[in-house]
Amino acid sequence: MIKMQRKTVTDQGFDETVKNLTPEKIEKTINYVLKKEAAARLKAYVETCVHCGLCNEACHFYLSYDRDPSYSPVSKVRQTLWDMMKKKGKVDAETLKMYARIGYTECNICRRCSMYCPFGIDMGYLMILVRRICGLLKVAPLYLQDQGYSHMYTYSQSWVAQDDWVDTVQFVEEEIRMDIKNARIPLDKEGAEIMYSPHSLEAKFKTNLLANIAKIMNVAKIDWTMPSFDGWDSTNQAMHVGDHETMGMVERMHFNAGFKLKVKKIVTSE
């Protein structure tokens, strides 16, 4: 059943930012990403795909929208990447908005479709390229952009800077001492077995989750630690915006924290 209808959704991240774009800027960005950044995989995937449509069954968007063909993985690639390549990057702002809508809101890059493709074509990677292009042009959901900027500014997803983080940990430690006598949240313990790195929101709204983990670690008597310095956050929203530069910085910071503390394992939450 072909419906292909979309509700009109307003998002400042889309609607306001496209006003700043010129066709030349869009063309330059698209060609930069497709020709300079993407290499063998894009070429192989585009030239191998025989448009068989066997990936449909994998997509939860496709299945939950009553098998609307415009939500199937390959058709999302068709409406974005193939369209760009066909037009050689010469698209207007409205079309770019459509790419962004598909890239950010109609595919969450779970990569299940690449397990269903006879050629193993990684459609997640192709959609990441779409996000990369839109991200470079700053056409992305506002909430996501905000989190991306937070990573740049505070090195955590939710505007929790390093001093706030240490503060939160001390407060949580006090809290759990109501339940467990002399409970500890050891920060910066070198050579520990496990470095626990929480989700950024555990330090912001959901400190009870951090408290739960701390209780488990204390009761199980696990040799664990957390960094007091930047790199404690395990999330990486910059990746979702398509901001690969910040993504690399955040990831490096996270793993460097583990190296600095000489831990054996990094345990992340979600």
Added chain:
Amino acid sequence: MYDFLTSIELYNFLKGPMVWIAFLVFICGSIYRTISLIMLAKKDKVVYPYLSLKYTLRSLAHWLIPFGSRNMRLHPWMTFFAFTFHIGLLVTPIFLYPHIMLWYKAWGVRWWSLPENVADIMTLIVVLCCVFFIFRRMFASEVRFVTYASDYLIIAIAAAPFVTGFLSFHQLIFPYRLMLILHIIIGELMLMVIPFTRLSHMLFFWLTRAHTGSEFGVFRHSKDY
């Protein structure tokens, strides 16, 4: 035009130098395309670190054995037609008696050939599969949405040598000589375009599967089938 198409000079040219050209273009083109892609993959920093022979073979085995992967079991008809089609497409021309005779006359090599009626049936099956693919493209809405004219063209390129071969063998529609020459031209054309159209999935299948299979195996510890 008709005289030219049925002339013995054209026939000799197609049977001689043109075969060399077609095979050279096909083989050199395939090698060039494969090697250039492998070289280009060095620029993609995440391709080589994951590659693993074990998981590549695991992935290939599951996708080369009929009904070896979950998606094949979800689409039994498509799996049936796709496998029959590809097997027919590769086996029929290689083991067809007249083709082997041409090799024998040229180089003195010969091998086992298919019985005539079996080859006939296999040809018809390949054409039938192409008809199935065309109908699927036309009537399955999710496939029609991603279909371009080039998709029909690819199916036509694959079917044409079989259709013309069958017609010339049974001497239908056109006179034998004309049909045979058309068959040779189309066959050689098909060989030459393989590396440069999306028929190159014949070459890239192994590479994309190697990457995805290894990545899912080494990095994610999960299945890709």
